[in-house]
Amino acid sequence: MLILAIETSCDETACAIVRDGRKVLxxxxxxxxxxxxxxxxxVPEVAAREHVVKIKPVIEEAMQKADLGWDEIxxxxxxxxxxxxSSLVIGFTAASTLARALGKPLIPVHHVxxxxxxxxxxxRAKDDGEFPIVILTVSGGHNELVLMRxxxxxxxxxxxxxxxxxxxxxxxxxxxxxxxxxxxxIAKAALQGDPKAFDFPRAMLKSGNFDFSFSGLKSxxxxxxxxxxxxxxxxxxxxxxxxxxxxxxxxxDILSEKLLVAAREYxxxxxxxxxxxxxxxxxxxxxxxxxxxxxxEAKLRFAQNIHYCTDNAAMMGAAAYQFWMxxxxxxxxxxxxxxxxxxxxxxxxxxxxNK
Ligand code: KG4
Ligand code: ZN
Numbered sequence: 001m002l003i004l005a006i007e008t009s010c011d012e013t014a015c016a017i018v019r020d021g022r023k024v025l026x027x028x029x030x031x032x033x034x035x036x037x038x039x040x041x042x043v044p045e046v047a048a049r050e051h052v053v054k055i056k057p058v059i060e061e062a063m064q065k066a067d068l069g070w071d072e073i074x075x076x077x078x079x080x081x082x083x084x085x086s087s088l089v090i091g092f093t094a095a096s097t098l099a100r101a102l103g104k105p106l107i108p109v110h111h112v113x114x115x116x117x118x119x120x121x122x123x124r125a126k127d128d129g130e131f132p133i134v135i136l137t138v139s140g141g142h143n144e145l146v147l148m149r150x151x152x153x154x155x156x157x158x159x160x161x162x163x164x165x166x167x168x169x170x171x172x173x174x175x176x177x178x179x180x181x182x183x184x185x186i187a188k189a190a191l192q193g194d195p196k197a198f199d200f201p202r203a204m205l206k207s208g209n210f211d212f213s214f215s216g217l218k219s220x221x222x223x224x225x226x227x228x229x230x231x232x233x234x235x236x237x238x239x240x241x242x243x244x245x246x247x248x249x250x251x252x253d254i255l256s257e258k259l260l261v262a263a264r265e266y267x268x269x270x271x272x273x274x275x276x277x278x279x280x281x282x283x284x285x286x287x288x289x290x291x292x293x294x295x296x297e298a299k300l301r302f303a304q305n306i307h308y309c310t311d312n313a314a315m316m317g318a319a320a321y322q323f324w325m326x327x328x329x330x331x332x333x334x335x336x337x338x339x340x341x342x343x344x345x346x347x348x349x350x351x352x353x354n355k
Pocket of ligand 2: 115311
């Protein structure tokens with residue numbers, strides 16, 4: 001089954017064509033990073049304007065790269081939510097227009113289910129994974145622990161009570177003057193720093209549940225920087241590297257600890273990392289080390305290609321395929337759908353609940 005998927009929930013305009021939820025025939029992402037770097041974050045109106053300009057060329061490029069004719073596409077998938085409404089609406093309009101024009105089904109997909117299914121991309125057909133799976137899915141806009149007992153069955157174990165870890169990376173990078181997006185620039189600066197230089201607070205680490213909190217960590221970094229400014233008048237390179245390394249260590253410690261406690265409690269056969277922050281090498285290594293330390297017999301997986309960690313449309317095509325497989329008849333008359341900025345993953349998205 002060939003699905004053309006569109007993703008425009010935040011600041012990437014993306015289109016991909018995916019065969020049977022795994023094989024990526026093309027994946028095009030027009031990034032707006034350079035534009036949003038100037039403001040240190042995404043301005044919704046600016047993002048929406050860029051989507052309007054990019055959406056048609058991105059879809060055309062994806063079709064060209066896949067070398068397909070329109071009659072070969074079986075269905076159109078699109079991110080329904082959550083995300084910025086003004087961004088979602090551009091991808092949604094393009095997708096529903098295509099579905100109508102081609103007379104093909106429109107499959108609406110939850111953004112986080114896309115991040116989760118990124119881990120199925122480029123896998124062999126026989127390798128379907130072993131359930132139950134415990135997934136840490138973390139990016140700029142969300143931060144959750146999810147239990148999957150089977151395909152498309154998501155149970156929320158815990159989530160952030162305030163900021164997402166990716167958002168904390170972005171805010172701390174801005175405080176340190178390192179640029180946007182925060183994840184990659186903090187990871188780079190951290191390579192020159194000492195992860196034990198500062199002992200930042202590990203909020204909710206011992207809370208006894210699977211929720212997270214990162215706003216206190218950001219405030220702790222802010223206080224430290226203000227003290228340093230008062231002392232030295234400026235931030236020295238070594239100090240910035242030490243803050244970056246200690247911050248990254250703290251976030252990786254909190255995320256990995258909760259993930260592995262959940263994996264043990266739910267006897268996970270697989271442990272997955274998903275979302276933009278799952279691109280973080282330090283986090284991946286810490287999870288690997290703790291799996292050994294805690295003697296957990298579960299297979300660790302993350303996206304095979306680092307480009308599938310951050311926002312892309314291939315992951316939406318992978319998720320759409322799984323939903324389609326479970327209720328293929330459900331999507332044929334769905335062209336009256338609307339984007340939904342607050343969509344809830346844990347309603348176990350079936351077609352009727354998406355309206
Ligand atoms: O999934 P994504 O592209 O967008 C959202 O759905 O939010 O994730 C973007 C987030 C940003 O906050 C970015 O700082 C973070 O993922 N990120 C990283 C890394 N690469 C991206 N965080 C830590 N380490 C990285 N290498
Ligand atoms: Zn995302």
